[in-house]
Amino acid sequence: ATGGDSLADGWTFAGESFSRQRERRRIGYVGPPGSMLTVSMSRLLKPDALADPLVQQLKGRSVIIAPNNIGTSDRHFSPYSRSLHGFSTEPMIGGEIHANAIETIMSGLYPRDLNHWIAWPALVAVLVAAVALFLRLHPVGGLGVGLGFSLLILVPAYALFQKDMLLSVAPFHLALAVAFLSTLALRLTGEERERAHLKSMFGQYVSDVVVDKLIAEGQRPNLSGEKLDVSVLFSDIRNFTTISEKLDAEEVVEMLNAYFTLTCEPILEQGGMVNKFIGDAVMAVFGSPVHYDDHARRALLAAQAMAREAKKFKTWMTDRFPDRGLPEFGIGIGVHSGPAVMGDIGSVKRREFTAIGDTVNAASRLEGVTKEIGCVVAASAASISAAGEGILTGRRQVVHVKGKSEPIEVFEVLFE
Template sequence: MIQVSKQRVLVAFLALIGLACSQLAVSTGILRGAEAVYSDSWHQLAGVRLAPSRVAIVCVDDPARAAHPGIPLAFWSPLFTRAIAVMRELGVRTIGFDILFSVAADAWLEQLGLGDNPSTSQYDQPFKEALSQGDVVLAGQLLHGAHGPEAVRRPVPDFYLALPSPKSDCIGLINLHSDADGGVRTYRPRLLRDQPLSFGFLLAVKALGQNPQASQWRFGSRNLVDQGAALPIEYCGPPGTFPQISIERLLAPGARNDSELAPLLAGKIVLVALGQSGLQDMHPTPYARSILGVVPAMMSGPEVHANIIESLLAGQFSQFVPEGLRLALLSVVLLLASWVSVKSGPLRGGLVACGLAMTWAAASYALFRQHALLPVAEAQTGILVCYFGALVARLTTEEKQRRKLQTMFRRYVSREIVDTLLAADKMPDLGGKLYHITVLFSDIRKFTTFSEHMPPDKVVDLLNNYFTQVSQAILEQGGLVDKFLGDGVMALFGVPVHQPDHALRAIRAALAIQAIAQQFRQDAYKSNRPEAPAFAVGVGLHTGCAVVGNIGSPERLEYTAVGDTVNVASRLEGLTKALHWPIVASMETLCAAGPS
């Protein structure tokens, strides 16, 4: 595992990298799409956030048109005049026509040569007089060309000239600001410098009696400065949140005395717009994204303007969490994510990373309900960077440790033991630890005398053959061939992988070594050299606690055991000579091995 001091440096480094990557992704705009998904999700989860009480929508819908068949919209000015009169009488504050008047009946009739007819010469005059009173806002449109905004399309001159001066105070641009994905999530108070205010913003300004020509305006407790920046639209709710009233109710006889109509309009800003026949004025808003099975719904332009007006008059504004606080919170979360990812395994680290990402998202939604904006995608990007960075560091470090284990143990323990070590979630502690083990010492009896009767090359062949078979016997019992001591062998049982039956394994290995010695006694070495002593092996076994780890100098380390247990096993091996026993095992070993 990574050392503690190195872990701390790695945690800090990963958190710094995660923070840098998240901020780089934000600055390059890579996360805009993801942030839009979260913003849209929060809107849909919140549902209706503010019940409309300041804005009403009057629709020129299909039933109203059916009630006046044969009258084109260009000839509706008398009907609009009647509706305006009723709304004023019911106490409407300001009226906005979200209809771009491009044709005036008077001018059209004059082109047809009907302008001298007394019944038609003043067809639009009552509507013009209604406009002159200053409480009506007409729609204008910013026209775009190949190189950007080019001009403002104003209402037809007949109606434009009827507006009181300054006329720009009564014209609002109905253009809506769209994000890169086409979604309408923000608006600008003024679309272009030295041009009229946007439609909804102008109506809110006039409703509060403020000067549209000013450079700043006050809504609730906040001053909005004309800086051309886009502001988040505080949507009150999904499409349909604002009830729509058919203009036919205003045109019906006795509309002024309609007890149900008065509460719907009194003291409000009223938007007059096309209804079902004007479905081309539909826009994708946060509610137009299909999330969690929610059926996407487009929102009409008048509803978007109504949301802007309602939130402005209510003094509700969403503001981003201060940058310093946001970065501080993000740094803490990334440090936590890095620390857990470095200290824990991939599974636990991944679960914690997911938990942190979900917790941040939940906090973002909770703040959204309080009109505070906390980006989500940047935090989740940083958390992912920290997690995968820790994963790469872990894999790199563990790979080094695996190679070290393979180099250290491959020749001295069985392949199964090495594979068990490599497959373990935690690498063995090679720095020194107290283990309960069984130590085996084996030595060839009178080997010096025996070797004197053989050529040197034969001695080497004999030892190589013997050690190969003895090592295999030890490895088959899961033991570790610790070292070769001249003509002897030291082996450990119970490390580096814990074995509850290590004493029994050691006894079986000792018996196997004696079987090998028996085979060697039957070899041709004895028959060819009658004067040589018989080939015999003594084995000593002892069970107890010993310190096991990498021991030696920095230039030469050896994984071995030290302590009284090792010394006792060595002395027991020496007793085999005096007792003339092939195997001497301590009572501790016999008790640990059990009756089997």
Template structure:
């Protein structure tokens, strides 16, 4: 090789010596052969360089395409996650959303059996209350009410499964498992009832009517997971225990929290109640025990606000007729009664001539207000006397009662 032979380097540095040496034919032939070998190697290196450069350009182009694809996927992922946070994040805590986003299998269709605690709340007499309001007012009421309740549920790390009109279905113990889900749910229910004071204060500021809410809580095994199709799915719970929770809630009056025996058993001696009663809900084979909750001790210590009321005895008792309800329908037979007193908590005392079972749902029509239906639940019953709690109190009836003279 020319550069490695010291003779050639000397010749390149000394032209006169080069002329003398190259005058020799053999030396000249050797020099030409060395130069030809160097040229061939140079050509190989140039070819390798060009090939490497061309391949590098192809790799760079392919890499640029991949980078664009990855960037597009990142943008799509960020948009999807932002959408999930915006929509799903309205109903659950940030912890739940982060868990679901970090777990790919959590977004697949399918479910699993899991024991958790279900909470269902419902406003009392909301349909009747809305009859005299415009749609804007109804929406304003719901936004104030549901917004406040969602905040409370989030504080206790519950997951809002659905808003069903004015009803709320929330679960505790899913998607993120919680060992203390029964206690969280019951404490949350009490906190929701306590929050109704703030809700009604805000409604009053906007000239809107006050609300009352009943809550049922039950612990049981359900199927929980992503339910639906690949085009449309939601995270939800299904099973008979969801229906049973709804049945328990149906026994409530405004301001009340009723829970099942399974939820009460999970809380043990931390639970505080007014007592319990046995019922046989529709679709349930065996009677169940329901507890009327007043408070929870322990880590989630919270208790219902004290309620005081003043009874007002009417100077002139009001004649009325009532009909027992079976589900959404009336039982058919009308019975006479007399309204003799009422209080601040929408309770009323009636004198009756028939036996009225405890916790019966009634439709009442006062003789002074024909065509105006009121609805109530029997909360106390003795021979000839019942106490009912109005669940739907029309404005006309409220105005009539407030205008009646009272007994001294």
């Protein structure tokens, strides 16, 4: 077509030299399959072919003759053949690929890589923005951001491709994937460390749900001490001294373990903290270390459930220790709501997260009041009022308790 010698050592096309030695060059495709002018051989062989407008467009062009029937195997994938929405997913015929190669040579418009001084800063900028969002958002949200960035980078890559410039998206996708997985691993290991720390502090006293809530909401108890509105529950076994005198030491431990296993479960179910065991007594706090606006209601619901469990425990005691002359099993529960100081209290060698203050003392005294007024659960008016509707109460009495100058209005809480 150019009049050159096919046996020469090299050729010059469009001002550029090409040697006989094989070398790789990029093809600047003008578009998807079908973008090149294609004329069927049957139209060229018609007697009036020169009058055909499509044939007339071949004038002055380089022409490639190649098979284009469906059965030919001379079909190949190109950058346009798949993956771009709106374009055919069929491969490109060999003749059209050769036509694109010739067009690239004649025009000199070879696809070239985007300048590294532009590509790498863009990669760093995208990565910094993505990592900042990964660390701030929930992992599911972070995954969405990563997918969004991965899709967004395709837009400038395609726009540059139309200008015969290549922006490789693989480094962006790989960097986003590594950044997401790294931040996820960092977050998980950090959460696991925090979970282990909280477990070591509260694992024996609160449910796993409470620990998960502490982590999920970012709540951390102030170990140095803080004043909070909480509800405190005290419970002990009636006539425990008499029972313990008629049982062996091993039997006493067995009984207490069985009893605490049953009665502590309602505390945990209501999000309370089993703060400590004092002989046959148990102290629980609601509203710390996790804050609940309805801590009073949770404490009273737990008290009602504990009373029901204690009633069932009577049968266990009768079956386990028959003919031992034990007094009838029963418990007393006192609940009071108000401010208390929560903190990590103790010596250098031994500390515990607990509550102290007038509210704690009042709850303990109310447990003792249950014997005087002849009920199982006694709650202060402060707890009943804070709990709202739905808590069944019985007798009401105003009592004076040790350690308080003002009398306390007490309600019997019904549980059946």
